Amino acid sequence: MIKISGLSKSFGNLAVLNGLELFVKKGEAFSILGKSGTGKSVTLKCIAGLLIPDAGEIIVDSITVDAANIRDLRTIRRKIGFLFQGGALYDSMTIIENLIFNLSHHLKIPRAMAADKSENYLTLVGLKESMNKLPSELSGGMKKRAALARALVIEPQILLCDEPTTGLDPITSGEISELIRRLHDQFQVTAIVVTHDILCAGIVSDRAGVLEDGILKYTGSINELAGIDDEKVAGFFKSPL
Amino acid sequence: MKRFFTHLYELASFSFRFVKEALVPPYEFGELVSHLEDFGSRSLPLVSAIGLLMGLILALQTKPTLARFGAESFLPAMVAISVVRELGPVITALIVAGRVSSGIGAEIASMRVTEQIDALEVSTVDPYHFLVVPRVIAAVIVLPLLTAYADFLAIIGAFIVMFVTGDMGWQLFITSTLNSLSISDIVPGIAKTFFFGYIIAIVGSYFGFRTEGGTEGVGKAATSSVVFASFIILIADLVLVRVGIILFG
Ligand SMILES: Nc1ncnc2c1ncn2[C@@H]1O[C@H](COP(=O)(O)OP(=O)(O)OP(=O)(O)O)[C@@H](O)[C@H]1O
Ligand SMILES: [Mg+2]
Numbered sequence: 422m423i424k425i426s427g428l429s430k431s432f433g434n435l436a437v438l439n440g441l442e443l444f445v446k447k448g449e450a451f452s453i454l455g456k457s458g459t460g461k462s463v464t465l466k467c468i469a470g471l472l473i474p475d476a477g478e479i480i481v482d483s484i485t486v487d488a489a490n491i492r493d494l495r496t497i498r499r500k501i502g503f504l505f506q507g508g509a510l511y512d513s514m515t516i517i518e519n520l521i522f523n524l525s526h527h528l529k530i531p532r533a534m535a536a537d538k539s540e541n542y543l544t545l546v547g548l549k550e551s552m553n554k555l556p557s558e559l560s561g562g563m564k565k566r567a568a569l570a571r572a573l574v575i576e577p578q579i580l581l582c583d584e585p586t587t588g589l590d591p592i593t594s595g596e597i598s599e600l601i602r603r604l605h606d607q608f609q610v611t612a613i614v615v616t617h618d619i620l621c622a623g624i625v626s627d628r629a630g631v632l633e634d635g636i637l638k639y640t641g642s643i644n645e646l647a648g649i650d651d652e653k654v655a656g657f658f659k660s661p662l
Numbered sequence: 663m664k665r666f667f668t669h670l671y672e673l674a675s676f677s678f679r680f681v682k683e684a685l686v687p688p689y690e691f692g693e694l695v696s697h698l699e700d701f702g703s704r705s706l707p708l709v710s711a712i713g714l715l716m717g718l719i720l721a722l723q724t725k726p727t728l729a730r731f732g733a734e735s736f737l738p739a740m741v742a743i744s745v746v747r748e749l750g751p752v753i754t755a756l757i758v759a760g761r762v763s764s765g766i767g768a769e770i771a772s773m774r775v776t777e778q779i780d781a782l783e784v785s786t787v788d789p790y791h792f793l794v795v796p797r798v799i800a801a802v803i804v805l806p807l808l809t810a811y812a813d814f815l816a817i818i819g820a821f822i823v824m825f826v827t828g829d830m831g832w833q834l835f836i837t838s839t840l841n842s843l844s845i846s847d848i849v850p851g852i853a854k855t856f857f858f859g860y861i862i863a864i865v866g867s868y869f870g871f872r873t874e875g876g877t878e879g880v881g882k883a884a885t886s887s888v889v890f891a892s893f894i895i896l897i898a899d900l901v902l903v904r905v906g907i908i909l910f911g
Contacts, residue, residue: 471780495786503784509777527785 422447423468423579423611428477429635430463437463439635440477447482448609450602452622454646454657455632461615462506464632465581468613469503470494481579499527502577506584506615508568510556516567517543517552520574527575542574543567545600547593562589569597573604580605580612586621598624619643619657631657669890676871677864680798683791690796697800704765705758705808712757713812716749717741717819725823738835739842741820746843746851747906750813752899755858758805759891763866766797767887770870771880779871789871798863805859806852813851850906857902858895865891 428441437460445451455461466472468479470486479486482500484493510519520539524530530538543552546566556564569585585601586594598621605612605625614625622629623643630640631654639649647658720741728734770793773779782789817839824830866887873879 466780469780469784471783498784498786501784503781505777505781507776509781511778511781512772512776523785526787 422482424480426478428467429475430467431475436635441636443637445611445613447611450605450612450626452626452629453615453632454629459632461632462583465583465615468581469501500578502572502575502580504569504572504582504585508564510564510568512556515553515555520571523571524574539574542570546570576608578610580610582614584615586618594618594621601625673868676868679790684795690792693796694800697797698804701762701800701804704761708757709754709808709812710815713815714819716753717816718823721820721823734829738838742817742839742843743847745816746813747847750816751809751851751854754809754812755895756892758808759862759895760888763862763887763891764884766863766866767869768880768884770867771873771883774873775876775879794867797867798860801859801863802856806855809855846910850910854902857898861894861898862891
């Protein structure tokens with residue numbers, strides 16, 4: 422369960438979030454749509470306790486993130502799989518080491534088991550052949566998939582995905598979206614997915630919202646959003662084809 | 663100027679954290695070993711060259727002066743003492759600061775701007791503990807070794823000068839070098855380098871961690887690391903020279 426109320430965050434005199442409200446039930450998947458620079462990544466980072474909000478409250482599974490001590494914060498983070506917008510793969514480690522590192526630190530799983538599991542997840546995102554490469558040797562889309570595998574391998578109860586399909590071709594985008602949906606259904610993951618890709622949002626999420634002026638302006642099912650008569654919302658639904 | 667003192671203040675609290683963090687497990691031995699290798703191999707070529715040059719220059723420079731007083735036989739002692747007590751530790755530290763501080767600064771800064779540090783935090787890994795502690799320990803181990811090695815090469819350099827000019831045989835050179843050096847030269851000389859190693863790694867880590875912005879932030883972190891580390895090394899040396907004199911005469 423993720424409950425955000427009155428979340429505000431500014432950098433200097435740039436107010437990014439301005440009283441944002443969001444409630445995502447346990448096991449629900451929610452997409453955040455929004456133009457570039459509206460604060461989508463900032464929102465995700467606040468949820469994971471990486472940025473400290475100026476005001477407001479964020480509750481993740483009964484723990485208040487913004488007021489949590491280190492131990493509580495760790496408890497929450499053990500449940501979180503985070504896909505960073507730029508991937509954030511550890512560039513000194515190979516792809517599979519990236520996954521193993523996360524498993525053994527996040528969940529304290531023994532190495533041999535971690536290695537098997539990591540390989541499975543890399544196979545799932547189609548990177549089995551490249552698992553011993555360094556991140557610098559991968560293409561943009563491969564990095565994204567590797568980073569997704571790293572977020573998923575810990576089998577998180579909460580999944581925070583920052584643009585999982587950006588930079589991928591339409592076919593891979595579809596596959597990745599389906600993969601997230603499948604894992605979501607299988608493990609009842611609570612997910613928040615930031616995306617510009619309306620197809621992805623449609624596949625992955627039950628509900629979506631449009632972030633604008635520091636708040637979630639419209640929320641509802643994808644179909645409901647498609648019917649809203651506001652050009653800024655409608656813009657996301659204009660298919661390029 | 664105000665920025666400078668803010669840095670010093672924040673740097674102090676950043677570096678005290680090391681003492682707390684170094685003692686708590688998990689101990690990252692794998693990281694430590696890879697940093698040892700990295701720092702050593704990164705500095706070795708330059709330290710070798712500079713060590714040898716230091717001895718050559720020092721000998722060439724002082725030889726005529728000593729000759730004027732008929733005191734050329736003191737040359738090995740003079741070189742050995744000034745290298746071991748002062749020049750070796752400081753010059754090695756400044757060179758290693760240039761290689762290693764900037765390297766650490768750039769490395770951690772790029773992890774910061776590409777969100778790798780955030781990723782560590784989400785994986786419940788304390789970035790300070792994982793990134794800073796092993797680097798500081800590695801630098802504290804490597805610098806004394808590099809300094810001893812540079813000292814040795816400098817003495818070889820001085821010997822080359824004496825040998826080429828035919829002023830002294832090797833037996834005499836070795837005995838007068840060894841006779842001139844006492845524990846009270848070697849201990850303060852090497853003891854300093856532990857502090858210098860600490861400064862080198864902590865300053866680089868500090869600037870890496872506080873980096874903001876994109877790739878230009880990475881470059882800035884690297885340069886600030888070298889400038890600050892060199893400066894603080896010299897200030898620390900000033901203090902440590904005093905302490906050394908009080909303790910060892
Ligand atoms: N650490 C930071 N320091 C200063 N400003 C920041 C920081 N992080 C984000 N911002 C600013 O906050 C605003 C929102 O950033 P954010 O990364 O959340 O955008 P976004 O909605 O994710 O955009 P995009 O779709 O392009 O990724 C931007 O104007 C950005 O410049
Ligand atoms: Mg973003």
